[in-house]
Amino acid sequence: MTAAAPLLEFHDVTVAYGRRPVLWNVDLTIDEPCLFGVIGPNGAGKSTLLKAALGLVPLMDGTVSFLGRPLAAVRSQVGYVPQRETVDWDFPVSVMDVVLMGTYARLGWFRRPGVRERTLARECLDRVGLADVADRQIGKLSGGQQQRVFLARALAQEARIYLLDEPLAGVDARTQERIFAVLAGLRAEGRLVVVVHHDLRTAAEWFDRVALVDMRLVAAGPTAAVLTPDNLQATYAGRAELLDELSRAVAERSRTP
Amino acid sequence: MSVGLPAYNTLVVVGGVAAVGLAAGIVGSLALLRKRPLVADAAAHCTLAGAALAVLVTGRRDLPALLTGALAAALAGLAALVLLRRFTRTRDDAATALVIGVGFGVGLALESGMTARGVAGAAGLENFLLGHAAALTARDAGLVAAVSAAVVAVVALGLKEATLVAFDPDFAAASGWPVALVDQAVVVLVAVMAVAGLPAAGAVLVTALVIIPPVAARQWTDRVAPLVIVSGAIGLVAAVAGVAASAVAPRVADRLGLAPPRGLATGPLVVLAATAILAVSVVVGRLRRRRGADHG
Numbered sequence: 001m002t003a004a005a006p007l008l009e010f011h012d013v014t015v016a017y018g019r020r021p022v023l024w025n026v027d028l029t030i031d032e033p034c035l036f037g038v039i040g041p042n043g044a045g046k047s048t049l050l051k052a053a054l055g056l057v058p059l060m061d062g063t064v065s066f067l068g069r070p071l072a073a074v075r076s077q078v079g080y081v082p083q084r085e086t087v088d089w090d091f092p093v094s095v096m097d098v099v100l101m102g103t104y105a106r107l108g109w110f111r112r113p114g115v116r117e118r119t120l121a122r123e124c125l126d127r128v129g130l131a132d133v134a135d136r137q138i139g140k141l142s143g144g145q146q147q148r149v150f151l152a153r154a155l156a157q158e159a160r161i162y163l164l165d166e167p168l169a170g171v172d173a174r175t176q177e178r179i180f181a182v183l184a185g186l187r188a189e190g191r192l193v194v195v196v197h198h199d200l201r202t203a204a205e206w207f208d209r210v211a212l213v214d215m216r217l218v219a220a221g222p223t224a225a226v227l228t229p230d231n232l233q234a235t236y237a238g239r240a241e242l243l244d245e246l247s248r249a250v251a252e253r254s255r256t257p
Numbered sequence: 258m259s260v261g262l263p264a265y266n267t268l269v270v271v272g273g274v275a276a277v278g279l280a281a282g283i284v285g286s287l288a289l290l291r292k293r294p295l296v297a298d299a300a301a302h303c304t305l306a307g308a309a310l311a312v313l314v315t316g317r318r319d320l321p322a323l324l325t326g327a328l329a330a331a332l333a334g335l336a337a338l339v340l341l342r343r344f345t346r347t348r349d350d351a352a353t354a355l356v357i358g359v360g361f362g363v364g365l366a367l368e369s370g371m372t373a374r375g376v377a378g379a380a381g382l383e384n385f386l387l388g389h390a391a392a393l394t395a396r397d398a399g400l401v402a403a404v405s406a407a408v409v410a411v412v413a414l415g416l417k418e419a420t421l422v423a424f425d426p427d428f429a430a431a432s433g434w435p436v437a438l439v440d441q442a443v444v445v446l447v448a449v450m451a452v453a454g455l456p457a458a459g460a461v462l463v464t465a466l467v468i469i470p471p472v473a474a475r476q477w478t479d480r481v482a483p484l485v486i487v488s489g490a491i492g493l494v495a496a497v498a499g500v501a502a503s504a505v506a507p508r509v510a511d512r513l514g515l516a517p518p519r520g521l522a523t524g525p526l527v528v529l530a531a532t533a534i535l536a537v538s539v540v541v542g543r544l545r546r547r548r549g550a551d552h553g
Contacts, residue, residue, distance in 0.1 A: 051427075054430075054431040055430070055431070056427055056430055056431060072433075075432065075433045076433075078431075080427075080428060080431040080432065082425065082427045082428055082431075086425070086427055087424060087425045088292075088424075091290070091423075091424050092290075092475065092478065092479045092480055092481055092484050093420070093424060093479075093480065093481060094479070094480060097420075097480070097481070098424070101421050101424070101425070101428070104417065104418075104421055104432070104434075105432040105433055105434070107417075109418065110414055110415065110417070110418075111417075112417060137479035137480075140549075153428075157432065
């Protein structure tokens with residue numbers, strides 16, 4: 001056996017909602033810390049892949065392991081950013097309150113966040129550039145700021161492996177750059193960052209490795225090797241409205257090596 | 258009758274009702290945050306059947322027996338709610354309506370049947386319909402106050418967990434929190450308060466004591482801890498005001514030379530008091546938001 005277990009490993013993962021299959025036989029191993037993109041069309045099961053890894057949807061078949069162990073054994077090493085639309089932003093909490101939630105798992109039952117947690121939360125807010133809105137109610141933020149609040153909460157989890165579900169959906173280009181700078185910082189610290197993402201052009205630009213998903217794993221590996229015209233055709237086949245975007249993405253990628 | 262110092266008994270009853278109002282408002286804020294306020298309604302409407310069965314089965318008609326039966330029925334109703342959703346593909350709102358209707362129907366049938374047959378203790382059940390705080394003894398008031406205090410203590414202990422699960426259940430589950438367990442704990446607390454609130458507000462209206470205070474409190478604050486505290490305070494004031502009004506009304510009528518209403522139900526008056534506070538809160542909330550918008 002090798003000394004270091006893979007950071008994240010999907011083995012034969014199959015997921016169904018009721019009788020409708022969403023993911024079939026996904027085998028995917030990520031050995032090294034990197035920025036890893038999960039790419040695919042709408043309804044391809046990208047988010048489901050993350051939720052299956054986190055135990056939020058039941059596996060019909062297969063296993064997922066983190067650092068060579070089941071999630072329950074290494075949960076404190078795994079951070080999560082859900083899709084922004086999954087929560088009610090009118091909820092009566094401040095930005096600081098939400099970021100502190102990232103420290104709750106470490107605190108355990110009934111213990112309240114103290115000075116250490118508040119200091120950490122402030123640092124995390126600083127990293128995403130939101131220190132000045134810490135006391136604001138979360139509904140009073142822009143979409144991009146809300147997305148960064150979720151990112152700061154994940155940072156407060158101090159995890160080794162991060163799973164992010166569409167952290168760049170519906171945010172402007174400047175916020176995208178900011179978020180990616182933070183994610184690149186995590187990679188530089190030796191953490192694995194797995195990002196569900198839908199925009200092929202930025203995917204080609206930003207991720208070290210990608211997986212193309214369309215209910216099954218089409219291809220996975222270094223970005224340049226995976227985002228080939230053939231693979232993209234196989235992933236997006238029958239989705240004519242995307243052909244334009246595809247050709248543009250591929251053309252752009254070949255211009256910038 | 259001259260106005261002197263209120264009797265010890267009156268003070269204890271007011272204290273008990275105040276504790277119930279406080280705890281109902283506090284637990285209600287959790288139900289509202291989790292977006293499940295109707296759970297209180299489903300639980301409350303099942304209580305009458307449970308109290309009636311307690312009388313029939315045990316032959317006792319003291320408050321502890323009645324409330325124990327009511328709580329058992331409330332929890333049974335909530336279990337039915339879960340089973341309906343899981344096994345019959347009934348949507349949440351339809352399942353809730355079903356439990357409310359069936360639970361209350363059974364309770365009314367038992368109560369009227371027992372009254373018609375002259376079962377001892379059936380008259381006491383009537384007090385559970387719309388609430389009749391004046392019927393409380395000091396000992397009963399102490400019981401509901403103790404239950405309320407225990408509920409408040411549990412909420413104070415687990416507010417962090419309840420808030421996390423209510424705000425983002427997926428994140429909570431992904432970081433290892435037992436979301437279903439926390440949800441069930443909140444539901445049980447709501448059921449307990451629906452039962453403890455019966456003597457003051459009655460099965461039909463106790464929901465209002467759980468739901469109106471947090472809705473009103475939300476107008477005053479954007480943070481969870483203040484919301485919970487303000488909601489509890491509003492519940493306390495509404496409950497005490499309602500009970501006081503029902504106690505004073507007969508004397509006022511007497512003085513005005515009108516026929517004094519007998520056995521005035523407290524539930525409707527508690528709801529009216531809570532609604533008045535809600536109306537003020539909505540106005541304040543609008544002003545507060547407008548001012549917030551001006552300041553950017």
